[in-house]
Amino acid sequence: MEKRVGVLGGGQLGAMLAEAANLLRIPVNILDVGHSSAKQITHLGTHIEGSFKDPEAIKKLAACSDVVTVEIEHVDTHILEEIAAAGADVQPHWKTLRTIQDKYEQKLCLINDDVATARSVSLKNAAVADLEGAAGSLGLPLMLKSRREAYDGRGNFAVQSKDDFRPALEALGGDRELYAEKWANFTMELAVMVVKTKDTVLSFPTTETVHENSICKLTYTPARGVSKTIDQQAQALARKAVACFAGKGVFGVEMFLVEGDKLLVNEIAPRPHNSGHYTIEACPVSQYEAHLSAILDLPLHQESLRLNQPAIMLNILGGETEDSHMKVVEEAMKLAVRPKIHLYGKGKARKGRKMGHLTVTAATMREAEEIMQPLIDFVDTQNGKKVFGKSSKPQKPMTAKDTPLVAVLMGSDSDLPKLSGGLDILAQFKVPYTTRVTSAHRTPKAMAQFAETAADRGIEVILAAAGGAAHLPGMVAAYTSLPVIGIPIKPSLGDGMDSVLSILNMPKGVPVATVSLNNGHNAALLAVRILGIKYPIMRERYEAFMVESEKGVLAKDSRMEEVGGREYLKGMGV
């Protein structure tokens, strides 16, 4: 680890790269003007004063570095080509940077390698006639984009109708080359950080990105409500996309999840990316350490890119005043569980400028959301956005908080009254749950489909109530690997032993945890005990419940001892 890394650009991405390098005491040479973010926090290398677009400065950087890399793709690739020809090790390859700089070229490259992406048409001239032609081919609305120098939404214009043609061209046009992209009616934006090493392509988990005014606001990892299958598909697509490009290093792949769970690559960044900040706290190896490992040929395995804990990242953006973003930091400091605060040392803010970010990791996404939500609300309030409290419903974004951990199934809604005590217990222990009517006999397919996909949708324990033939718990257990608790319900005829035995006497190989007749109460308590092995808070609540329950019975004993059995009976109205 004696090799020196030269970086074109000294912004926050360079700074976080330097932080990772500091841990390994890898010298990092930063080329940028002034006391830029990255220069502030490493004192091991030789910093170069100058613009990362200045040929002389780049040559100076190359002269004192063993590998040259970038933290921004808007660099002069001709100089990189020149220094590479003279023997410098430039990563990723200058050709990759050149292709990616031109977003339309990037797109052609993906299409050429059969990577799913939105259809695009380049405009010969920034003229209404050309745009009309594109609209004819792609339909409206469409996205008009500048081929170069576009980031954080700058260089994009959403063309809703023909009336937007002229304003769009005026906003983006002039001498810029443009292309039009088919409108992606996405349900969600996803991103995957990919690592290209000298001999393989690895990927970090799929992250959910939330943009506001075309700027990344939040990331949630794992992506909420996204199945394992989609996660794997997104990673595979991202690896395939990056495999198109030459050279080593980390690449950020932004994607759309569109209807029918189809994935489309949106854009690729040939460097660490905002949507991968979460990896610093949440993965064994961060995207920055991975980038260093890739360009320095240090060993790196897929397992090191796994998610240790769910994570939420919130960008700290410049606000109305030069220091209004620091109010968010102050709020973060006050929280009981403090998020990890990353400030970039960029001085005074402009509106929308990335000044820092916050990351929360926790045992569950639910818990991470509970920690982060007050800060999201604070930021929204600062920006004059309406924040929805608990009483309001529709506009609040979907949160894992609202996704159930327990599913309570019943063969018929007539079983529901018998389950009321159990639902009370789940509510008392703050276990998010869903109640569903699904019958082994009357809706066998819906039941099978529910049971098969329950684990994928975040459910961890299933309660199933049934009476008489009472096949539901056993049939659900046949379709899932989750623990299933069976609640025998007494039918109107007979003593209920039919329900009990049908649920209890499962064949070897498919277990159901059976409780006594009509005892939804105990089934719910059992679910809480089970959740307690994963969530310490559930165990704590259960232990408190045991103490209270004991106190309750002891109090009755005291009273009975005090007043005597006769008197006590009167109190019972007997």
Add this chain to the structure above:
Amino acid sequence: MEKRVGVLGGGQLGAMLAEAANLLRIPVNILDVGHSSAKQITHLGTHIEGSFKDPEAIKKLAACSDVVTVEIEHVDTHILEEIAAAGADVQPHWKTLRTIQDKYEQKLCLINDDVATARSVSLKNAAVADLEGAAGSLGLPLMLKSRREAYDGRGNFAVQSKDDFRPALEALGGDRELYAEKWANFTMELAVMVVKTKDTVLSFPTTETVHENSICKLTYTPARGVSKTIDQQAQALARKAVACFAGKGVFGVEMFLVEGDKLLVNEIAPRPHNSGHYTIEACPVSQYEAHLSAILDLPLHQESLRLNQPAIMLNILGGETEDSHMKVVEEAMKLAVRPKIHLYGKGKARKGRKMGHLTVTAATMREAEEIMQPLIDFVDTQNGKKVFGKSSKPQKPMTAKDTPLVAVLMGSDSDLPKLSGGLDILAQFKVPYTTRVTSAHRTPKAMAQFAETAADRGIEVILAAAGGAAHLPGMVAAYTSLPVIGIPIKPSLGDGMDSVLSILNMPKGVPVATVSLNNGHNAALLAVRILGIKYPIMRERYEAFMVESEKGVLAKDSRMEEVGGREYLKGMGV
């Protein structure tokens, strides 16, 4: 966060403090000679060239800092007293540093505040007669210690018998002041990092420290095999100990856990400490960020010091050659899951010098151990220590890996044959388990004690088998918050419905998951399903099992279709 922090000392503790400050862009001024560890990685403040014992340099540091703190306690407290008198904000208080520098004074201070610690006697002179007197009072063996300038075991001598008196005095003596400490026959060494803020005293989780040649080698957090009660007691004791001292900041409290689960404070460090490195990766706020928060009066809450995930820290120590420690780093790089590597940039190593450290965090201690153990073995092999493979037994240190996740209880050993299928399942799924005979009727106290402490000892699911009156599962459930699976065993008399109903019909409030008669097989499968909600590997194994099980039955179907029922019966020997 405009305040500048001045640090006496630029070693690894100063460096990690600077790393935490970098994230918040807090300027840190380091006073030390040369391009010391801390100076390498911060470029925000004004570094001072000179010794942290040099009065002029300290004054220079104070002049450019808003708060002055230390990363080492062996500083000149008279200069600190002088600059404090002149208005400098010195944290912790110079009096605290002065008291703690003298380990015997430190001890008297603790005793004065009624903090449990090993009994000690100061030696008037470093003479045999004085040591004899101390041995008379404290017994032998005892620990002879230098009052000052002692660290990493230097300045300590274990006096086993009278024959050691002279060698001990020669090793430590000369003009040094000495004291003798009663031998602590500890079962384990623990440490707690405490944070003293302007208005409260907070604590990090209790960590288990493993020393070798008196140098910290490993820390495990949470401490393995230590109950929650002891963890809480250790934190309370550490907070009480630190409350004795004036000023703000982080303190490391080292403790002994002696027989009878008694805790004794060993030593206190008035600064971040090796045993708290794990907090960087494992807690929302690290000990370094906590130190900055305390001395800069930033808000800080106890919840931010919680453990997000179990963690193991391994020190990288200088070995036989100047760079042999780098071999450990190379090994760490090769692992599938790479630990977080912290190198200190100290240049060439001396034997035993702290050159860096590695931290692993994982969902469970078991998994963290699986990642770290190869590196511990590598270090031990490097040091010529015998490494014990899986086949050898006794000397291998206790690991969480060997502690059971499932307890299989039975009222009588006569139930064991009925459970054989269940034990096979647990083995097949690689679930570590323990089998115990405990009876609700014949050993009620042992049963209650087992059930009450099971969760504390790492057990997560209990299987309990019983026949006839069959009280065991229900009684165990009454004493624990863990999920209990009841297995009714058919008694020699009757059809077994007595066993079933006794286990199934639990009163509201205490649930037992009941399986069918003699079905230990399904009870074990249910345990695996439950563990699957916490351990993804268990879920994966279970899903593979379901696929295999389905294949098995389908194969039988094919065969029966092929040969016909008649022929198939013959194959069954009917």
